Amino acid sequence: MQSLLRRTLLKGCTAVAALAALSSPALAQGEWPSKPVRIIVAYPAGQSTDIATRYFAEKLTHALGQNVFVENRPGASGNIGTAAAARATPDGYTLVMGANGTHAMNPALFVNPGFDAEKDFDPIVLTALIPFAISAAPNLPVNSLSDLIALARSKPDKLDVAIPSVTGQLVLEMLKQQNVPLFPVKFKGSADAMTAALGGHVPVLIDTVAATRTQLGKIKPLAVTTLTPLASMPGVKTVSEQGLPNFTLTAWNVLMVPKGVPAPIQARLGAEMKKILELPETHKALADLGFERAQPKTTAELATWLQAERRNFAQLIQAAQMKPE
Incomplete structure (x- = not known):
């Protein structure tokens, strides 16, 4: 009787072990x-x-x-x-x-x-x-970052910037450190920020090159934040090339x-x-x-x-x- 009980318990333990193996991370890894x-x-x-x-x-x-x-x-x-x-x-x-x-x-x-x-x-x-790009709305009378800097300094309380991300906000703060007075208007995402810039509601946009490229020909990219110019943004100079040396953020x-x-x-x-x-x-x-x-x-x-x-x-x-x- 004791032998039969022992065999029954052993079978039960084996079944439990097999069940545990089926749910183990090792099996999950193999099937993943x-x-x-x-x-x-x-x-x-x-x-x-x-x-x-x-x-x-x-x-x-x-x-x-x-x-x-x-x-x-x-x-x-x-x-x-x-x-x-x-x-x-x-x-x-x-x-x-x-x-x-x-x-x-x-x-x-x-x-x-x-x-x-x-x-x-x-x-x-x-x-x-x-990489990030600094761009101008179609109706803003600037064609380079140098133009934008000059305009901002001549109107130190006028120029707003559409900001769709914390990184874009950091680019803006770095510009402000260089005596470029710009004011953030924050958006939930790139689509909303771009819509505001294209509509002329916010004159400047700071966003990724990836987001900016979707509207090339409508938005005016003025500068990129890389150390060297980008093949994906032909003809657009870096920030460093336009009066703000060593300015880079990626x-x-x-x-x-x-x-x-x-x-x-x-x-x-x-x-x-x-x-x-x-x-x-x-x-x-x-x-x-x-x-x-x-x-x-x-x-x-x-x-x-x-x-x-x-x-x-x-x-x-x-x-x-x-x-x-």
């Missing part, structure tokens, strides 16, 4: 992905981060054999969507396209953004660098996962993204969209680089005396 994967973008549709993420989502859909889709969760300068990503189950089915705004600037701007940019996420890959995107996603899933995701980033068609697509190609980095190099970027942006924010919205 077995359902659609979402990438949270903490900005509205049409922002530069959204534009690039949709391209990568399409490529990942083919590479992974599962639908990869973008979920826009805008609000609070990107804090709402980023906090939602930080709280997501770390099973590989929620990714987030981190940006310098959410993962380098907001930690320095907000006492409690709702997440820890370093501790709550694991970076997978640096996808692109994002944003970025990094694909990330919530902390705790199993290493094999992270490795698979990183390997697929590396292949996508190496495709000639990706190089062309990013350039056509107004992005710059980022140099590949190992996981360790990327983590170190992000730490340095957080320090650099914090210093810029402090020097510009920039305040949160």
Whole structure:
């Protein structure tokens, strides 16, 4: 009787162990992905981060054999969507396209953004660098940044600037440091800011090259914030070339996962993204969209680089005396 009881208990334990194995991370890793994967973008549709993420989502859909889709969760300068990503189950089915705004600037701007940019996420890959452009509305009588600076200084209380992001706000604050009196009018996203500029309601726009390029021929780009001119903005000089030496600022995107996603899933995701980033068609697509190609980095190099970027942006924010919205 005791022997029969012992055999029954052993069978029960074996069944429990098998059941546990079926739900173990190891099996989940082996099957990943077995359902659609979402990438949270903490900005509205049409922002530069959204534009690039949709391209990568399409490529990942083919590479992974599962639908990869973008979920826009805008609000609070990107804090709402980023906090939602930080709280997501770390099973590989929620990714987030981190940006310098959410993962380098907001930690320095907000006492409690709702997440820890370093501790709550694991970076997978640096996808692109994002230059900014300073542009004029069609009805503003300027054709270069030098013209705009002269006009602003001659009318020190008149010129408003459409600002759709915290990075755009930082560019504005850096201009103000150089005695260029401009006044921010903040918008929820690029689409609204561009509409205001094209309609002549706000005479100046500071936004990404990616967003600006969508209206080339209507909006007047005056300068880019890179060290050298961009092929994607032919004929447009840098800020440094137009009277403000050493003026440079470039944003970025990094694909990330919530902390705790199993290493094999992270490795698979990183390997697929590396292949996508190496495709000639990706190089062309990013350039056509107004992005710059980022140099590949190992996981360790990327983590170190992000730490340095957080320090650099914090210093810029402090020097510009920039305040949160």
